[in-house]
Amino acid sequence: MPAWLKQAAAVPGGRRGKWLVLAVWLVAVMALGALAGKLGEVQDTSANAFLPRGAESAQVNTELEKFRTDELMPAVVVYSTDGALGADDKAKAEADRAAFAKVAAKGEQVSPAVASEDGKALMVVVPLPGEEQSVIADKTAELRDIADANAPPGLDTQVGGPAASMADAFTVFETLDGTLMMATGLIVVLLLLLTYRSPVLWLFPALAVGFAAVLTQVGTYLFAKYAGLQVDPQSSGVLMVLVFGVGTDYALLLIARYREELHVHQDKHVAMQAALRRSGPAILASAGTVAVGLACLGFATINSSRSMGLVGVIGIVFGFLAMVTILPALLVIAGRWVFWPLVPKHGAPQRATRPLWRRVGDSVAAKPRRSWIASLAVTGALALSAFGLDMGLSQNDWFQTKPESVVAQEKLSAHFPSGAADPATVIVKTAGAAEATRAAEGTEGVVKVENAGTTPDGELTRLSAVLAGSPDSQEAKDAVKALRGSVDGLVGGTAAQTVDKETATARDLKVVVPLVLLVVLLVLIWLLRSLVAPLVLLGTVVVSYFAALGAANLVFENLMDYSGVDWTIPLLGFVFLVALGVDYNIFLMHRAKEEAALHGHAKGVITGLTSTGGVITSAGLVLAATFAVFAALPLVSMAQMGFVVCIGVLIDTFLVRTVLVPALALDIGPRFWAPGPLSKDRPAGGPASTTGSPEERTLENA
Missing domain, CATH: 3.30.70 (Alpha-Beta Plaits)
Incomplete structure (x- = not known):
């Protein structure tokens, strides 16, 4: 570790540095916290926020602003019956037209009621003022109240069209950030309680994540306000989940190392400084990999994908800073008692490595080739299902439960030319x-x-x-x-936007995917000082991604009955899974490399696996659970992304990192580290010890 980094790592655990760090974070949160609530003010909710840059459909949206000083958004009211429309039905539509005129944009006329050729439906178009989504949502609600009131028996009324679709989406996004934050926070707390089995310790990583979340929102707001960063409701929602999930992962690793150091050092300050020095490089490499991977989305043409990537970088940076500054400071200030009832005592023997992970390591070591072939067969079988993906979601499939705008579109398509409403x-x-x-x-x-x-x-x-x-x-x-x-x-228009999204998605996959692979490979080469190991690790992560996509496709088709997969899922899923999946490989192989230098290649790989098993599994469960929150959201695209990332993290945690990577490393032998010095294996220096210097002890006991 560079000297400057060692000095920086010493500050949060120092006798004076801990108070300085706490003061800086408190001042920053109190001074800037009010800006966090303004993030919604800078969110771009226009149609162009989800379209490719420079797309023809986006240019049309821009040109439309020249036609009026106040933008219009049409709502389409459809009246339908199972049989022929009666006189009362037509009278109802005419009476509603008069009432709609009071809701329509000033100076605009409500269209006459247009009858369908089959005589079973009427359509009325109401132009609404389209400046703000909240206004459109309120106006749409008024139209629905008017249409529902005093309807004759047998007459169905629905309000659809672009205005109603926007209103229904606004209703979903309006409470999205709060819902996601509450659900994610609850899941993280529950998992921390189960992991630590302590009524106190969970509070400290939760507080640190809270600090990170506030400053992440502040930073995102400032970049959006003054640097032109585009933020849409979807990226804003994913941002909080990412901060909670990744931040908690880093907290688990640091606390595990700190617990270990407390057994060796009587002074808690020395213990924390040692923990930061020894876990810091792996956490830094992990955060850097995720941040750089997400930053590659900046080269995407679809605005929403670019937004999610660049906004995510801000979340990763603040999450990392919080976990290596305010979390260590809080833990040192509180002292050893936070681990109650399992308080680590100086000089007391540490708990032995869990038998489960020792058995897993021994099983993989016994027949490594059979192990990696079997695990590759499982992931490969799942990956085959990815090639049967049906791409694209229709408007009728945007929501988990059909809102009224979708029902209205179905009615219109049944009685009028399908494109009449849009x-x-x-x-x-x-x-x-x-x-x-x-x-x-x-x-x-x-x-x-x-x-x-x-x-x-x-x-x-x-x-x-x-x-x-x-x-x-x-x-x-x-x-x-x-x-x-x-x-x-x-x-x-909507159809043109779909065409442009399909074209842009194909282009972004060809550009962003190779770029992500390249930058992640370079980070791994720098960290491991090897070429073979990074290539193997990157290959396993790609296999894990296709396995996750295939498993998700099986679930989407057979359990959730989705008609297709949103166009953004392959790209976003790839970036998230490759960046986050490499995280766990970094934690595993960073420790394996450390142990291999002490005890030889084979012993080092097995010790790395057994010593990091608990904490990485806990981290994987936390990250998977946070992304699983998306599965309960009304928007199908976000539910699909959450499910793909969740299952991908689980596959990576329990199969790829546990079996495939160690088995490949053992089967390849010391050449795994080529061309580095470890590729020339030396005799093992004896069994790994749970006592002695920190370098020779386990990374964690979660």
Whole structure:
């Protein structure tokens, strides 16, 4: 460890340094804490926040701002019956139109009630003011109250369209951060209680994570406000889960090492300084790997993916800083009693390595080749299912439970042209509007084209093109591609956005995935001073990712009945699983390398596995449980991401890190560390000891 890093590590555990660290964190939280509550003010909730940068559909959204000083968002009210509409049904729709006029945007007209060809449904379009999501949500709620009131028997009423879809999404995101933070915090506390079996110790990592969470929100707000960092509700929600999960992982590792040092050093300050010096490099390498991996998402074109990656880096940085500064300071200030009832006593023998992990290590060592072949067969079998993924979610599948906007779309699709409620938007120069209209009308998949107005300066004209297929159908996507080829203008709308997302996803996978693999490989080479070991570790993490994706696909198809997988899942799942999965390999192999230098390769690998088994398993369970919180969220895309990361972490914790990696290391032999000095194995220096110098003792006893 560099001298400056040793000096920095000594501060939180120092007699004076601990108070300085505590004072700095308290001042920072008290002075800046109010800004944490302002994060919602800088969140970008526009449609472009979830679209690729520079995409044609995003350009259309920007051009639409020129058509009015106040943006409009249409809500579509649909009235339907099982049989033919009666006079009372039509009268209800006409009466509602008068009431809707009071809710509509000022100066805008509510459309006449349009009857379906089968005579079983009516459609009314209400233009709502679209400046703020909260206003759209309130206005949509008013429309629903009006439509539901005094409806004749047998008449179903639903409010859908873009405004209602946005309102339903806003309702989900409005309480997302608070719900995620409460659920994640509760899970972390419960797991810490089970891990430490202490009524006190859990409080300290929980407090440290709390400090990190506050400053993470502050930092994210400041970067969004003054540095142009894009933050959307989805990335904001994932941010808190990431801070809680990763921060708790680092806390588990540090506390385990601190407990060990307390058996050797009578002075708690010396014990903490030793714990920081010996666990610090692994924690730093882990945090650096995750941060760099997430930063690679900055090269993605989809704005929401870029946001999640860059915002996640802020969370990792503050989580790391909290765990190596305020957590050590709090533990040293409190003293040994925080471990009650299992208080570590100076000079007392440490608990022996748990028999479970010793048996696992011996089993892997007995027949390493058989072990890695068997584990690779299991992960490979799961990975095969990943190739059967159905990509893309329809609008009807965005939510776990169908909101009213989805039901309305289903009703509209059953009685009207599927794209009637959400037509494609074409922006053309006014001089060529007539020619563009004729070209659009002659395009396959386009049912009707209407002039929807011009900009105040008369330069641009907006055309509304009703598509035959629903906005997320292949028919609609083909129509959009054909429109873009036949019309001299910009084509946007929901179907066009789907096309642009598909194209951008394919591009991002080709660019970001190799970049993540490269930077993670370089970090591993730097940490392990080896080339073979990093390549093996990286390969196992990739296998783990495909196994997680395959296992998730089996669950999605057979248990959750999802129609497909959101386009962002493969990329985000890869980045999270590779970055987080390498974490546990870093903890394992950093210890194995340390032990191999003392006792030889084979003994070092087994000792590394048995000594880190408990703490890494606890860390994996915490991280998996925090991401499992997403599975209960209403949004299918977030539930899918949470499930993929959760199952991937579990596979990595219990199979890859426990069996596959040690077995490969043992089968390859000392060449595993090539071309480093450890590749020339020397005779073992004797069995690993649980007494003596800290370098020769176990990393943890969770």
